[in-house]
Structures are given as C-alpha cells and as structure tokens.
Amino acid sequence: xKRNIPLLITFIAGFIIIISEFIPHYPFGSVxxxxxxxxxxxxxxxxxxxxxxxxxxxxxxxxxxxxxxKYSYVTLISFTIMLLAGVFWGTQTKSGILGxxxxxxxxxxxxxxxxxxxxxxxxxxxxxxxxxxxxxxSAAYRAFIGRTVEAKLLVFSAIIVMLGNTSLxxxxxxxxxxxxxxxxxxxxxxxIMKYPNTAGQRAIMIGAGLxxxxxxxxxxxxxxxxxxxxx
Amino acid sequence: xxxxxxxxxxxxxxxxxxxxxxxxxxxxLKMHISENVKKVYSLVQETPENSxxxxxxxxxxxxxxxxxxxxxxxxxxxLLKKQKIVCTAMWPMGVQMYEDVVKKMKVEFxxxxxxxxxxxxxxxxxxxxxxQAMESDINKVFPTDFSGKxxxxxxxxxxxxxxxxxxxxxxxxxxxxxxxxxxxxxxxQAKIKVAGGVTAxxxxxxxxxxxxxxxxxxxxxxxxxxxQFESLNHFKGTAxxxxxxxxxxxxxxxxFILMGNLNYILLKKKKERGNx
Numbered sequence: 001x002k003r004n005i006p007l008l009i010t011f012i013a014g015f016i017i018i019i020s021e022f023i024p025h026y027p028f029g030s031v032x033x034x035x036x037x038x039x040x041x042x043x044x045x046x047x048x049x050x051x052x053x054x055x056x057x058x059x060x061x062x063x064x065x066x067x068x069x070k071y072s073y074v075t076l077i078s079f080t081i082m083l084l085a086g087v088f089w090g091t092q093t094k095s096g097i098l099g100x101x102x103x104x105x106x107x108x109x110x111x112x113x114x115x116x117x118x119x120x121x122x123x124x125x126x127x128x129x130x131x132x133x134x135x136x137x138s139a140a141y142r143a144f145i146g147r148t149v150e151a152k153l154l155v156f157s158a159i160i161v162m163l164g165n166t167s168l169x170x171x172x173x174x175x176x177x178x179x180x181x182x183x184x185x186x187x188x189x190x191x192i193m194k195y196p197n198t199a200g201q202r203a204i205m206i207g208a209g210l211x212x213x214x215x216x217x218x219x220x221x222x223x224x225x226x227x228x229x230x231x
Numbered sequence: 232x233x234x235x236x237x238x239x240x241x242x243x244x245x246x247x248x249x250x251x252x253x254x255x256x257x258x259x260l261k262m263h264i265s266e267n268v269k270k271v272y273s274l275v276q277e278t279p280e281n282s283x284x285x286x287x288x289x290x291x292x293x294x295x296x297x298x299x300x301x302x303x304x305x306x307x308x309x310l311l312k313k314q315k316i317v318c319t320a321m322w323p324m325g326v327q328m329y330e331d332v333v334k335k336m337k338v339e340f341x342x343x344x345x346x347x348x349x350x351x352x353x354x355x356x357x358x359x360x361x362x363q364a365m366e367s368d369i370n371k372v373f374p375t376d377f378s379g380k381x382x383x384x385x386x387x388x389x390x391x392x393x394x395x396x397x398x399x400x401x402x403x404x405x406x407x408x409x410x411x412x413x414x415x416x417x418x419x420q421a422k423i424k425v426a427g428g429v430t431a432x433x434x435x436x437x438x439x440x441x442x443x444x445x446x447x448x449x450x451x452x453x454x455x456x457x458x459q460f461e462s463l464n465h466f467k468g469t470a471x472x473x474x475x476x477x478x479x480x481x482x483x484x485x486x487f488i489l490m491g492n493l494n495y496i497l498l499k500k501k502k503e504r505g506n507x
Contacts, residue, residue: 036364040372043356092330093378117327125292133480137246138239141487145495155492159485165431165455166478167260174261186263198439205439 007222014220054079082121085112157192164189242487249483253475260475267441268459270449271426274399275305280313282398283391287413287427288318288325288332290405294430298403299328300457300470301428305401306332308464310340315387316349317397319373321361321408326354326377328403346376346385353377358408362416366394394421399448402427410437414446424448428457 013035020032058072089101091113101111108115146152163169169185176183182191218224278284286306290298309316318329329351336343343349352373355361364372369392375381382388390396400417402425404410410427418425425446429437431453440447451460454477457470 033364033367036360036367037371039360040355040357040364043358043360047356092326122292122295122327126295129293130296133250134243134246137480137484137487138242140484141237141242141491144488144491146492147495155488159488162481162485165453166481167262167474168478168482170263171260184263186265190265193435193438197435201436201439204436 003225003228006228007225011220011222014216018220051079082113082116085116089113091117157196160185161189161192164192237490245483246480249479250476253479254472257472258475260478262455262459262462262474264459264463265456267438267449268451268456268463270441271305271401271428271451272308272449272460272463274424274426274448275308275312275314275401278309278312278314278398282314283387283396284309284314284316285394285397285400285417286316286318286329287400287402287404287409288320288328289322289402289409290328291322291324292327294405295328296469296473297430297454297457298405298428299331300454300468300473301451301460302328302332302403303335303468304457304460304464304466304470305403305428306336307339307466310336310343310348314398315347317352317387317391318349319352320354321358321402321412322405323354326351346387348387350382350385350387351377352382359412359416362394362408362412363420366416366421369393394423397423399424399426401425404429404433404437406433410447410450411440414440418446426450428452428460431455 016028016031017035020028023029024032055076058075060066061069061072062076086096088096088098089104089111090096091111104112110118144155144158146155163172164186169189173184173186181187215224219227275284286302286309288302306316320326320329333349333351345351352369353376355372357364361372370382373382376385394400394417397417400413400423402410402413404413404427410425410429413425413427417423426448428451434450434452434456437447437450438452441450451457454470454473457468458474461468461471
C-alpha cells in the first residue's frame with residue numbers, strides 16, 4: 001500500500017497531463033490547471049523543506065565531526081543572520097515583524113537584509129564565479145592539447161571562437177577588403193557557432209529529448225521506482 | 232624554466248594583470264556587432280509604444296557581470312521606446328537583480344511611474360509550470376505584485392490576463408528555469424516572440440533555438456554580446472568597459488593553449504629522438 005498509492009497517484013497525474021496536451025477541453029483542461037496549482041504550492045513548500053534539510057545536514061556534520069565540519073558553523077551562522085534580518089526588518093519594500101527598520105536604515109543606508117545581500121552575498125557570489133577564469137587558464141594550458149586529429153580540430157575552432165568573441169578578433173582581421181568579409185574572425189566564429197555547433201547541439205537535444213520521454217513513461221507506468229526511495 | 236613545470240601562480244598573475252589593467256585603464260577596442268545582437272535590438276526597437284512586454288530576471292549575482300548589462304540596456308531601450316514593462320523572476324535572486332536595474336533607471340528616467348510604466352510581479356517557485364500557468368491566467372499565478380497589492384490596482388496590468396497579451400518576452404537567463412523554458416511556453420504555446428541573454432558558456436546550447444521557426448528572435452551570448460548591445464543602444468555600460476579585459480584575458484588563455492601544445496610537440500619529438 002505504501003508504494004502502490006504513490007505509484008497510482010503518479011500514473012493518474014501523468015496520464016491526465018499527457019491527455020490534456022491532446023484534448024485541452026473539459027474535464028482534462030480544468031484538471032490540468034488544478035494540478036498546475038498544486039505543483040506551485042508543493043514547489044513553495046519544497047523551498048522550506050530544502051532549508052530544513054540544509055539545517056539538518058549541517059547540524060549532523062557538526063555533531064559527528066565529519067570532514068570540514070567547521071565550515072558548517074559558517075553556513076548555520078550566516079543562514080541564521082540572514083533569516084533573522086529578513087524576518088525582523090523585512091526586505092526591500094516589505095516590512096518585517098519589527099517594522100521597516102528606519103533607524104537602522106538611517107545608520108547603514110539599507111535594511112539589514114538588503115545591506116548584507118548587497119555588500120556581502122553579491123560580492124562573494126561574483127568572486128566565486130570570477131575565480132573560474134584563473135582555473136580555466138590553468139586547465140587550458142595543461143589539458144587543451146591537440147593529441148589527435150579531433151582534438152586538433154577542437155583546439156583550432158576554440159581559438160577562432162575565443163578570438164571572434166573579443167574585440168581583438170575584429171582588430172586582427174579588420175584590414176581585410178569587403179570582398180573577403182567572410183574571412184573576418186568574428187564572421188568565422190559566428191559560422192562555427194551557427195552551423196557545426198548547432199548541428200551537434202541539436203543531435204544532443206534530440207537524444208536528450210528521447211531519453212526524457214523514455215524516463216517519463218517508465219515513471220508514469222511504474223517501471224522506474226527509484227524516486228520512491230529504497231530498492 | 233621548462234614549459235611543463237610552469238608554476239600555475241605565473242598563469243594566475245598574468246590573468247590577473249590581463250583583467251585588471253584594462254579595467255583601470257580602458258583601451259577602447261572596436262567591436263563587431265553580430266547578427267543575433269542586431270535581431271534582439273530590432274525586436275525591442277520595432278515594438279510599438281505602450282505595448283506590454285515581459286522581462287524575466289532568471290539569474291543571480293554570480294552571472295551579473297554578463298547578464299546585468301544586457302538587462303540594463305534592454306530595460307533602458309524599452310523605456311525609451313515607451314513600452315510598458317512587466318517584470319518577473321524565475322530565480323529567487325532575480326528580484327534583487329530587477330531592483331538594481333530599476334534603481335539605475337530611476338536616475339536616468341526620474342519620471343517613470345511604478346504600476347504605469349513598469350511593475351514587479353516578483354519571484355514564483357515552479358519554473359516551467361509557473362510559466363505554463365501564466366499562459367493560462369497570470370492573475371491566478373500572481374494575484375498581487377511583489378509588495379502585495381492587487382494587480383487590478385495598476386493601470387499597466389489592464390487587459391493583461393495571459394502571456395498572449397505581451398508583445399515579447401525577454402529572459403536574462405543563467406540556467407534553468409530560464410530562456411529555454413520561456414521558448415517552450417511563451418513561443419511554442421502562447422505564440423509570442425521570445426529573445427534574451429545568456430552567459431557565454433551556455434550560449435552554444437541555446438543557439439539552436441535561433442532558427443527559421445524563430446523560437447528565439449535573437450540571442451545575446453555573454454559579455455561580448457552585452458557590449459555590442461550597449462553599443463547599438465549608444466550606451467557605455469559595464470560590458471563595454473569589461474570587453475577590453477575579456478579580450479586580453481582570452482588572448483592570455485590562447486597564448487597558454489599554444490604554449491601547452493608547443494610543449495607537447497617538443498616533448499613528443501624528444502621522446503621520438505630518444506627511441507631512435
């Protein structure tokens with residue numbers, strides 16, 4: 001019963017959604033609309049569930065002194081500070097349980113949540129992403145080697161696309177006459193992106209699409225049950 | 232020093248210099264404007280005054296350097312064309328991105344009015360299902376704006392009940408849910424025009440949607456496209472300033488790729504000579 005009821009719910013919900021795509025009329029259309037509403041409500045609760053899980057995982061890490069457990073303190077303290085700042089004084093146009101924090105705004109120029117977001121989170125987040133450029137440069141030097149014909153083609157096209165996406169690419173070939181416009185690096189780069197890249201990407205997309213259809217059918221028909229846990 | 236033993240700190244220092252020097256002292260290199268950028272520009276430019284348009288902020292601070300300049304330029308262009316901008320976010324941090332764009336716009340356009348010229352519907356969880364529900368009935372998904380006031384109180388939302396009431400959707404997208412989902416719902420189901428901007432790393436996977444069916448009217452891919460879009464809008468924003476840095480950083484990376492390959496060839500030849 002514990003497994004059969006979820007399987008039955010999945011089958012009915014999946015079946016209705018598929019049918020409603022072909023017959024968008026009563027009763028399928030309205031049932032589909034109701035299911036969409038349920039999905040939105042469940043999604044909102046999933047955010048709360050995610051937060052609770054984050055707290056649980058980090059508390060357990062500290063409790064059992066797992067690897068890098070000290071960082072869990074940073075996560076939990078940051079989480080609590082942001083949560084309390086939002087709950088007490090609200091965010092942006094919304095007030096919290098202690099009001100809008102006009103006294104604090106006069107001191108620091110923003111609500112505590114927005115202040116932390118603008119001055120801490122935003123910069124930390126951008127920094128993490130920016131660090132990629134250093135790793136990419138290092139990785140490119142060590143790993144982007146033309147060992148085979150295919151790898152040589154990849155390196156060659158990567159260099160053209162990289163140059164074509166910068167002002168330097170335009171600068172290098174800007175002296176070419178109009179009749180040779182197609183040889184301009186940005187144009188060659190655009191050609192590579194538009195044709196060989198699109199052809200490859202479409203093949204991947206079609207493959208992935210067929211895979212999604214197959215997996216979805218397996219879930220709806222109850223063949224794939226790993227999402228229920230166990231087994 | 233042998234190439235194969237090159238200290239990675241040297242690579243890091245050179246990248247740091249290649250990025251920071253042009254940011255401090257811009258070079259002002261010229262740009263080539265790509266077809267895809269021109270298409271996005273034309274879409275906004277050719278949409279009539281007072282048209283309702285939808286901007287979706289589907290990114291967070293990690294992608295700000297690439298996507299934020301696009302959002303600012305597009306918002307500015309739509310305001311200059313007197314279009315009515317309805318904003319939403321499929322990413323939780325997208326709301327803050329919207330706030331920052333509007334803060335900047337209010338400096339240049341002090342007379343724009345909330346609820347008349349633009350509005351913020353806020354973030355809603357659910358991704359593609361949220362978009363699908365917006366296609367049927369926006370008021371059901373967003374009964375109020377971000378501050379909690381009923382949408383019917385705002386003139387900008389008059390006669391707007393579904394995605395079909397918008398002339399186009401612009402999604403600034405750092406992943407899923409984002410531009411791909413907007414194509415599936417706004418273009419493929421609601422039959423309205425969709426365009427937007429993505430990070431350079433995800434542009435190759437989104438480009439196939441710019442096709443003869445016009446699933447995407449055009450696409451801004453990465454900072455280069457953001458700078459080109461700023462240039463078309465006669466606006467010097469952070470992307471234009473960042474392009475010199477990106478150009479030099481790319482050049483440094485290319486030099487390292489060539490050095491890595493040269494190193495490989497030299498080692499291979501040495502090995503071959505050793506075997507003889």
